[in-house]
Amino acid sequence: MPISKSNQQLGSHLSPRVEGHNFEQYRAHFHDLKARYDRLLEAHDMDVLAVHAGQPKRHFMDDSEYDFRVNPHFKAICPLVDAPHSWVIMRQGAKPTLILFAPEDFWHEVVNIDDADWLPLFHVELITTPSDIERFIPYNKDRVAYLGEHIEVAQALGIMQVNPESLLHSLHYHRVFKSDYELQCIATANRIAAAGHEAVEAAFYAGRSEFECWLAYMQATQQGPTQAPYQSIVAQNQHAAILHYRGKSTQPLHGRLKSLMIDAGASYRGYASDISRSYSFSEQQGEHAVFAELVKRVDALTLELVDWVRPHRYFGSIQEQAHYGVAQILLDFGWVKGLSLDQMIDERVTYAFMPHSFGHMLGLQVHDVGGNLEDASGKASQAPERFPNLRTNRKIEPRQVVTIEPGVYFIDALLQPFGHGPLARHFDWQALDAMRDFGGVRIEDNIVVTEHGASNLTRAQGLR
Structure with a gap:
């Protein structure tokens, strides 16, 4: 006979109570991560690291899109997983800037971050079109690097340093050790x-x-x-x-x-x-x-x-x-x-x-x-x-x-x-x-x- 499980049990597994996280732990994690990025920028002689959340991809010959998956380097800094076309701009010694894509249309959902506990740790700017990111990238791109999947976006912005290998090695090595x-x-x-x-x-x-x-x-x-x-x-x-x-x-x-x-x-x-x-x-x-x-x-x-x-x-x-x-x-x-x-x-x-x-x-x-x-x-x-x-x-x-x-x-x-x-x-x-x-x-x-x-x-x- 099957090992018994009553049918009444099938509806008893409701969404688990999620206790969440400790904000002070997140704050400590964030500051340690920011210090690591500062050291990496200095070691690689960079002024700006532009971390791209990514952007949706369309099905071939269609206007529908694949499910969006955020760049893990983006969500390592900012715990947003559903903000395509957004960016985090890292500069030595400065508060990270979150560039949040917020289109003024009725086709796209805009993520609401007003109550996010991490919001005070960022300077936030809004853009209404993906190309608006140009306003936040220095004109001289010699000391700017791009971190993300879409190389064509970096090239369109004139950023030549794309996913620097030595920088990625360091980030990946340290990411193994969890806070x-x-x-x-x-x-x-x-x-x-x-x-x-x-x-x-x-x-x-x-x-x-x-x-x-x-x-x-x-x-x-x-x-x-x-x-x-x-x-x-x-x-x-x-x-x-x-x-x-x-x-x-x-x-x-x-x-x-x-x-x-x-x-x-x-x-x-x-x-x-x-x-x-x-x-x-x-x-x-x-x-x-x-x-x-x-x-x-x-x-x-x-x-x-x-x-x-x-x-x-x-x-x-x-x-x-x-x-x-x-x-x-x-x-x-x-x-x-x-x-x-x-x-x-x-x-x-x-x-x-x-x-x-x-x-x-x-x-x-x-x-x-x-x-x-x-x-x-x-x-x-x-x-x-x-x-x-x-x-x-x-x-x-x-x-x-x-x-x-x-x-x-x-x-x-x-x-x-x-x-x-x-x-x-x-x-x-x-x-x-x-x-x-x-x-x-x-x-x-x-x-x-x-x-x-x-x-x-x-x-x-x-x-x-």
Whole structure:
């Protein structure tokens, strides 16, 4: 029988109470950030750094636009995420100037900042057309740099220094270390997302479709596709083996529902959470019981990897521990036999079941920057020999926020080559075939590195 969740619970996961943030923490964060920009401007012999929020992009041969996503460097300074064509102008020793786009028409919504707690920290100017920004850029552009996506805008303004690499390296390196304000924002984003995950769990056990589960998530978080930090993955049965599954089937799988994998986050003041959970629809005997046990084992592995985190270790060691954990699971379930843990890693058997990394940096972006930087000069950390493609491989240090997300999947395209190779006899193909319809498992938590280990921001919200 399905694990019971009453239908009455489906409506009980309302938007979570958002406690917000501490303004004094934001003020301290802002002043530290402003001091860093002042040092960078001086070091790079710049007078002005023009940080562009970005601008909407239109669909090809259409007058409709893609959802706007703000430049992360803009929202790092000013917590506005929905102000296209706006700018922040940074000058040494001066209050930052927010150039807010406020068109005088009835086609566009103008963001209201009158009650924003951060408003006194900025000098604010309004522009009614995007080209009005020219009034706030010095005539001589030799000591002006542009930070943003739209190179054509910088060129039209006559700014030749576009996204200076050495400046970006420094910003990205330091962005990995989160202030108290940033940690509070990410914790709040976890709290919002946790309510959504609980709502989806209830919807799943009530037999709802992928689409209905997604609706339950949005209702509980009060965040739709334009507010959420990334497109939610709501994958039932075999769809869980598609790592970036985007479909949302509207058809309930009556009598055929086996599993659910949800990978979904939330945003708060521009900061993201990124959480994954997996569920077995039934714990009956046979393959259902096996999959339910697999969910428990991957969950336990996630917590083991969180416990492995220590300052001064390298993230590559977490990747290695994740693969050791997956290898042990494969042996314990009898899906692979006759190989040692090291053989399974070196022969890339574990990659067939977990083809992604242990996790990634998290913050202003879901896959945040700086994960492979050894220092502020842009020197890249050397990837472990065993995992040459690992992108998050720098030293573990306090105040870094990362995801921990091991998984075990049953992906035909990755398993089939082993069926025709020299290791085929080490696989129990019949047992693996029985798991194909379940897709796979991923359990993902968000953690902050502390002085002595790690604090689990996701489990702190009560989500299990």
